[in-house]
Amino acid sequence: MTVSAPRVVIVGGGFGGLNAALTLARHPVSVVVIDRKNHHTFQPLLYQVATAGLSPGEIAAPIRGVLRKFSNASVVLAEVTGFDLERRVVRTASGADIAYDYLVVAAGATHSYFGNDHWAPLAPGLKTIEDALEIRRRVLLAFELAEREAISTGKHAPLNFVVIGGGPTGVELAGALAEIARKSLASDFRAIDPRQTRVILVEALPRVLPTYPQDLSESARLQLEKLGVEVRLNTRVTAIEPGQVRLGETVLPAAVTLWAAGVAASPLGKMLAPTDRYGRVVVEADLSIPGYPNVFVIGDLASAKGADGKPLPGVAPVAMQQGRAVARNMVREMRGQTRQPFVYVNKGTLATIGRAAAVADFGRLHLSGFIAWLLWIFIHILYLVGFRNRVLVLIEWAWAYVTYQRSARLITGSTDLPGFDSSVTNIHK
Amino acid sequence: MTVSAPRVVIVGGGFGGLNAALTLARHPVSVVVIDRKNHHTFQPLLYQVATAGLSPGEIAAPIRGVLRKFSNASVVLAEVTGFDLERRVVRTASGADIAYDYLVVAAGATHSYFGNDHWAPLAPGLKTIEDALEIRRRVLLAFELAEREAISTGKHAPLNFVVIGGGPTGVELAGALAEIARKSLASDFRAIDPRQTRVILVEALPRVLPTYPQDLSESARLQLEKLGVEVRLNTRVTAIEPGQVRLGETVLPAAVTLWAAGVAASPLGKMLAPTDRYGRVVVEADLSIPGYPNVFVIGDLASAKGADGKPLPGVAPVAMQQGRAVARNMVREMRGQTRQPFVYVNKGTLATIGRAAAVADFGRLHLSGFIAWLLWIFIHILYLVGFRNRVLVLIEWAWAYVTYQRSARLITGSTDLPGFDSSVTNIHK
Numbered sequence: 096m097t098v099s100a101p102r103v104v105i106v107g108g109g110f111g112g113l114n115a116a117l118t119l120a121r122h123p124v125s126v127v128v129i130d131r132k133n134h135h136t137f138q139p140l141l142y143q144v145a146t147a148g149l150s151p152g153e154i155a156a157p158i159r160g161v162l163r164k165f166s167n168a169s170v171v172l173a174e175v176t177g178f179d180l181e182r183r184v185v186r187t188a189s190g191a192d193i194a195y196d197y198l199v200v201a202a203g204a205t206h207s208y209f210g211n212d213h214w215a216p217l218a219p220g221l222k223t224i225e226d227a228l229e230i231r232r233r234v235l236l237a238f239e240l241a242e243r244e245a246i247s248t249g250k251h252a253p254l255n256f257v258v259i260g261g262g263p264t265g266v267e268l269a270g271a272l273a274e275i276a277r278k279s280l281a282s283d284f285r286a287i288d289p290r291q292t293r294v295i296l297v298e299a300l301p302r303v304l305p306t307y308p309q310d311l312s313e314s315a316r317l318q319l320e321k322l323g324v325e326v327r328l329n330t331r332v333t334a335i336e337p338g339q340v341r342l343g344e345t346v347l348p349a350a351v352t353l354w355a356a357g358v359a360a361s362p363l364g365k366m367l368a369p370t371d372r373y374g375r376v377v378v379e380a381d382l383s384i385p386g387y388p389n390v391f392v393i394g395d396l397a398s399a400k401g402a403d404g405k406p407l408p409g410v411a412p413v414a415m416q417q418g419r420a421v422a423r424n425m426v427r428e429m430r431g432q433t434r435q436p437f438v439y440v441n442k443g444t445l446a447t448i449g450r451a452a453a454v455a456d457f458g459r460l461h462l463s464g465f466i467a468w469l470l471w472i473f474i475h476i477l478y479l480v481g482f483r484n485r486v487l488v489l490i491e492w493a494w495a496y497v498t499y500q501r502s503a504r505l506i507t508g509s510t511d512l513p514g515f516d517s518s519v520t521n522i523h524k
Numbered sequence: 525m526t527v528s529a530p531r532v533v534i535v536g537g538g539f540g541g542l543n544a545a546l547t548l549a550r551h552p553v554s555v556v557v558i559d560r561k562n563h564h565t566f567q568p569l570l571y572q573v574a575t576a577g578l579s580p581g582e583i584a585a586p587i588r589g590v591l592r593k594f595s596n597a598s599v600v601l602a603e604v605t606g607f608d609l610e611r612r613v614v615r616t617a618s619g620a621d622i623a624y625d626y627l628v629v630a631a632g633a634t635h636s637y638f639g640n641d642h643w644a645p646l647a648p649g650l651k652t653i654e655d656a657l658e659i660r661r662r663v664l665l666a667f668e669l670a671e672r673e674a675i676s677t678g679k680h681a682p683l684n685f686v687v688i689g690g691g692p693t694g695v696e697l698a699g700a701l702a703e704i705a706r707k708s709l710a711s712d713f714r715a716i717d718p719r720q721t722r723v724i725l726v727e728a729l730p731r732v733l734p735t736y737p738q739d740l741s742e743s744a745r746l747q748l749e750k751l752g753v754e755v756r757l758n759t760r761v762t763a764i765e766p767g768q769v770r771l772g773e774t775v776l777p778a779a780v781t782l783w784a785a786g787v788a789a790s791p792l793g794k795m796l797a798p799t800d801r802y803g804r805v806v807v808e809a810d811l812s813i814p815g816y817p818n819v820f821v822i823g824d825l826a827s828a829k830g831a832d833g834k835p836l837p838g839v840a841p842v843a844m845q846q847g848r849a850v851a852r853n854m855v856r857e858m859r860g861q862t863r864q865p866f867v868y869v870n871k872g873t874l875a876t877i878g879r880a881a882a883v884a885d886f887g888r889l890h891l892s893g894f895i896a897w898l899l900w901i902f903i904h905i906l907y908l909v910g911f912r913n914r915v916l917v918l919i920e921w922a923w924a925y926v927t928y929q930r931s932a933r934l935i936t937g938s939t940d941l942p943g944f945d946s947s948v949t950n951i952h953k
Contacts, residue, residue, distance in 0.1 A: 133668055133935040152579035152932035159712045160933065169714040171675060172668040172939060191676045224936055239562055239601040246600060247620045283588045285598040487916060503581035504589065506562040507653055510601060 100125045100167075103425065104185055104195035106175050106363070108135050108158040110411045111201035111394030113480075114418030120165035122426050127193060129185065131174040133157055136224055137479055139411060140488070142264060144227035146271035147235065147279075147501040151224045153488050156480045175202070177366050180387050197389050197425050200363060200376075201418065204395040204409060207359035214335040218354040221264055228507065230353060234272065235506050237350040238280060238289060245286035254292040257340045257349040259332050260356030261298030262305070263446045266315060268353055269296040270449035273323040278499040295325045295347065297332060297340070299356075304446055304454065306408060311454040314463040318452040332356075350512075358409065360396045371398040380436035382421050393417035401439050411478075413439055445471045450496065529554045529596075532854065533614055533624035535604050535792070537564050537587040539840045540630035540823030542909075543847030549594035551855050556622060558614065560603040562586055565653055566908055568840060569917075571693060573656035575700035576664065576708075576930040580653045582917050585909040604631070606795050609816050626818050626854050629792060629805075630847065633824040633838060636788035643764040647781040650693055657936065659782060663701065664935045666779040667709060667718060674715035683721040686769045686778040688761050689785030690727030691734070692875045695744060697782055698725040699878035702752040707879075707928040724754045724776065726761060726769070728785075733875055733883065735837060740883040743892040747881040761785075779941075787838065789825045800827040809865035811850050822846035830868050840907075842868055874900045879925065 101124050105112045108130035119126050134155040143149040159170040174188035178200075184192040206220030219229050237254060244251040254276075258269045276292035283289070296303070296319065302312035303319070303326060316326050327342070334341035340349045360374035368376050368384040375398035378384060382391045382399065394414035399407050407413045416439055424434040443457035445467065453467035462470065472492065479485050495501060530553050534541045537559035548555050563584040572578040588599040603617035613621040635649030648658050663685065670680040683705075687698045705721035712718070725732070725748065731741035732748070732755060745755050756771070763770035769778045789803035797805050797813040804827035807813060811820045811828065823843035828836050836842045845868055853863040872886035874896065882896035891899065901921065908914050924930060 131939065133664060133933070150579040150581035151934055151936070155934050157712075157933040160929075163712045166714070169671075169675065171672050172665075172935075173672060174939075189672065191672070224934065228936070235562060236601075242598075243600050243602060243618065243620070246598065283586075283592045285595070487919065490916065490919070500589075503579075504562070504586040505580055505584050505653065506601075507580065507657070510560065510603075 101196035101425075101429065102127060102194065103197040103199065103422075104129065104193055105199045105201060106130075106185065107201035107203055107394070108132070108170070109138070109201055109203050109394060109414065111203075111414035111418040112199065113158070113161060114415045115199050115201065115393070115422045116162060116168055116418075117165075118419045118422035119425065120162070120168055122167075122429075124167065124197075124425070124429070126162075126165075126168040127171060127195075128158055128162065128168065129171045129173050129175055129187070129193065130158055131172070132223070133159070133170075133172050134224070135161060135480055137475075138222075139475055140479070141221055141224070141227050142267040142271055144224065144503070145221055145230035145234075145268065146275055147231050147504045148271065148495060149488060149491055150503045151228065153484055153491065154479070155224055156484065161480060175363060177363075178390075180367070180390060183389075195389075197391070199391045199393060199418075199421055200367060200396060201392075201394045201414065202361035202363045202396050204358045204360045206354055207357035208354065209357050211335070214354065217335045217337060218259060218340075218352040220354040221268065230268075230351075231503070232506050232508055233351045233512060234275070235504055236510060236512050238284065238287070239506070239510075240512060241287050241350070242284050249286075251287055252338075252350065253348050254287070254289070255347065255349050256292065256294045257347055257352045258294065258296045259335075259340070259352065259354050261296055261300070261303035261326070261328070262355060265296060265298070265353075265355035266303055266319065266446060266448055268355060269294050269324045270319060270322050270447070270452065273319075274449050274499075275501060277323055279501045279504075293325060294323065295327060297327050297330050297342065299329070299331045301328050303328070307444070307446065307454060307456055308461060311456055311461055311463065314461075315446065315448055315454050318448045318454075318464065322449045322452065358395070364392065364396050367392060373398070381424055381434045382417055382437050391421040393421060399437065399439075401441070407439055408444075410444065412442065412444075416440065445474065447471045530625035530854075530858065531556065531623065532626040532628065532851075533558065533622055534628045534630060535559075535614065536630035536632055536823070537561070537599070538567075538630055538632050538823060538843065540632075540843035540847040541628065542587070542590060543844045544628050544630065544822070544851045545591060545597055545847075546594075547848045547851035548854065549591070549597055551596075551858075553596065553626075553854070553858070555591075555594075555597040556600060556624075557587055557591065557597065558600045558602050558604055558616070558622065559587055560601070561652070562588070562599075562601050563653070564590060564909055566904075567651075568904055569908070570650055570653075570656050571696040571700055573653065573932070574650055574659035574663075574697065575704055576660050576933045577700065577924060578917060578920055579932045580657065582913055582920065583908070584653055585913065590909060604792060606792075607819075609796070609819060612818075624818075626820070628820045628822060628847075628850055629796060629825060630821075630823045630843065631790035631792045631825050633787045633789045635783055636786035637783065638786050640764070643783065646764045646766060647688060647769075647783040649783040650697065659697075659780075660932070661935050661937055662780045662941060663704070664933055665939060665941050667713065667716070668935070668939075669941060670716050670779070671713050678715075680716055681767075681779065682777050683716070683718070684776065684778050685721065685723045686776055686781045687723065687725045688764075688769070688781065688783050690725055690729070690732035690755070690757070691784060694725055694727070694782075694784035695732055695748065695875060695877055697784060698723050698753045699748060699751050699876070699881065702748075703878050703928075704930060706752055708930045708933075722754060723752065724756060726756050726759050726771065728758070728760045730757050732757070736873070736875065736883060736885055737890060740885055740890050740892065743890075744875065744877055744883050747877045747883075747893065751878045751881065787824070793821065793825050796821060802827070810853055810863045811846055811866050820850040822850060828866065828868075830870070836868055837873075839873065841871065841873075845869065874903065876900045 455462040884891040
């Protein structure tokens with residue numbers, strides 16, 4: 096380690112990594128952010144891209160654009176494949192090793208199919224911009240193919256959208272799909288009636304939003320049903336097949352199936368230190384890993400506990416606070432001060448359901464409906480990276496609120512849909 | 525043909541097809557628009573998506589959204605594979621035949637590599653949203669890979685962007701690339717200097733914009749050079765290889781090569797009637813095809829002549845006027861009136877080059893520079909499909925003009941680039 100400017104390598108440009116980098120930006124260190132994408136994705140709004148409400152460019156910002164003002168920070172587009180903790184280098188897929196003095200691993204999580212990886216192509220999850228575009232493609236294409244079939248034959252396969260998993264992502268997706276079908280697309284088609292679309296949310300536990308207080312779960316379920324979503328609780332998916340989902344004995348025809356049920360930490364965690372059963376690295380009180388005080392793990396990849404002894408949830412505020420905390424500890428250490436343990440300050444949690452529908456948990460204060468939804472919009476616009484995006488997203492939302500229109504209804508890529516048969520009949524008068 | 529509501533089938537939802545459909549929308553006919561994409565693409569702004577200035581959703585609109593208000597118009601997402609002119613049906617890839625009374629084929633054109641189709645993966649052209657996203661991916665990735673290489677080794681392969689073809693698309697792309705490198709990205713990188721990027725525009729003829737008057741071609745060349753583009757006239761590409769372009773004896777290293785040199789009409793033309801050497805259907809004075817007065821061909825797929833006897837150019841205004849003209853003739857015919865021959869009214873042509881740089885040809889009046897550019901923006905915003913898009917695009921442009929920023933700098937899809945070697949060296953201090 097040189098005396099002058101230690102190098103901090105940060106793996107991952109998500110909420111955790113970016114906050115660590117921004118906190119270090121004005122300090123006498125050299126910061127290198129490594130990510131396999133060139134952009135930070137504002138994940139809380141990813142479901143809006145998946146449901147054609149926003150364009151990818153409105154919720155993602157180039158990482159090097161975010162850090163451009165800070166000359167001590169550089170960005171490398173690369174896939175990290177491993178670490179040599181003794182030699183203090185990060186290994187990348189291009190073959191280059193990147194040396195560090197301090198390492199922050201904020202590689203996040205991806206979806207888990209609980210050992211059923213063959214379900215992945217049949218039921219995409221929602222973690223990246225590419226995922227969102229694939230979901231958007233399938234959803235819009237399902238309406239198009241049904242219309243084509245109905246024009247040909249006078250009938251069409253049932254337009255069922257099945258969302259598996261009743262956590263925040265599943266609830267957001269189900270609510271937005273119901274709105275698309277009942278409002279945005281209602282008068283766009285001639286041979287099908289999009290309002291006949293069924294959106295079915297399947298959850299294995301007895302309530303949606305299981306990490307929220309009981310009364311808010313119940314409120315969320317009622318708000319979903321008001322939007323037209325069928326909520327099936329205590330229901331376990333036993334198989335996903337082309338065009339259908341099996342729930343034990345029941346076979347549910349599904350034009351599109353979406354996966355929002357499971358999350359698994361990045362495989363990089365296991366290369367660093369012992370992990371919990373979700374693959375998350377069990378970290379020390381200062382978020383470093385056992386035996387390597389210069390290596391930190393934060394965000395969805397870290398298994399840390401709150402002041403109440405309960406595990407911290409995999410949400411953006413935790414990752415952001417952790418990113419800032421490890422950066423501050425590095426600065427303290429360089430100044431000869433001792434480190435401070437990480438303490439998560441819970442300012443409340445929000446989940447959105449649809450137009451004027453949301454729930455908010457501020458400890459003793461529980462909010463539902465329009466007020467929770469306004470709060471949700473306000474906070475998310477506030478945190479959205481980059482001023483320009485905030486303005487554009489506000490305009491998009493104002494426009495969508497007034498007109499019910501969704502502006503990003505583009506199908507790009509293939510026009511085939513798994514499990515959707517094109518009818519081979521003729522369109523005559 | 526039934527007496528009540530004849531069915532007009534329109535193949536292609538571009539400028540020609542959409543204008544035909546909109547003109548027929550209030551008349552007693554049934555209109556079916558068939559397109560293999562679900563969206564109309566505003567092609568004059570496609571280069572802005574390719575160069576990260578606009579998002580796809582800002583220049584494309586779902587065809588069925590454009591026609592939603594007109595209950596006599598329906599939209600079918602399908603790939604047309606052929607025609608049976610005797611039986612009056614359109615054949616589609618899904619196997620369905622679609623019957624018509626009147627047929628309008630507005631299937632447009634794609635790029636032609638003049639028999640060198642193996643150049644396609646090395647030098648993408650710009651016709652669709654997917655093309656634009658692929659070009660954007662390559663351009664942004666070239667900077668990323670050069671930065672990574674420079675951080676590893678202290679040097680990097682030359683950042684040359686080679687644009688082949690000096691027509692409007694080539695000029696737009698070259699100008700925008702020069703601006704990205706010199707302005708937008710100038711302070712984003714640490715190890716490379718994007719201002720050292722070379723943008724080389726190669727044109728086989730003695731001038732750029734060869735269909736414009738001589739003085740505007742010269743003005744365009746000067747404006748390009750002022751933006752930092754190297755213009756090579758009288759220069760023919762003899763080979764495109766991974767990472768380089770051959771110009772006779774000269775070998776030009778190329779991080780990214782773009783193709784803007786050749787256009788070929790849709791292969792559907794040859795299935796309808798005799799074509800000219802560009803594959804365009806030679807149409808009658810009323811834009812119908814010989815022997816089939818109920819079949820019209822319009823837009824880039826039609827070979828029609830202007831009042832001066834010269835062939836009409838493949839531009840949006842021609843397609844739009846033709847779309848309206850064939851629709852009006854159908855209405856006249858249904859009312860027992862005779863058809864009128866198509867006469868193109870040339871209101872002038874504009875080509876944009878970059879920030880405050882453009883040329884405009886209004887017959888005797890030739891404009892260059894800032895005024896031509898303002899006019900170009902005004903007209904293109906005016907014609908952009910959908911009110912919401914206009915507002916958003918204006919905001920994007922105002923923001924970009926003030927800050928030089930490009931907002932849609934996302935790399936989606938693969939992070940490999942043909943002909944770009946990843947260095948296998950290490951990043952140490």
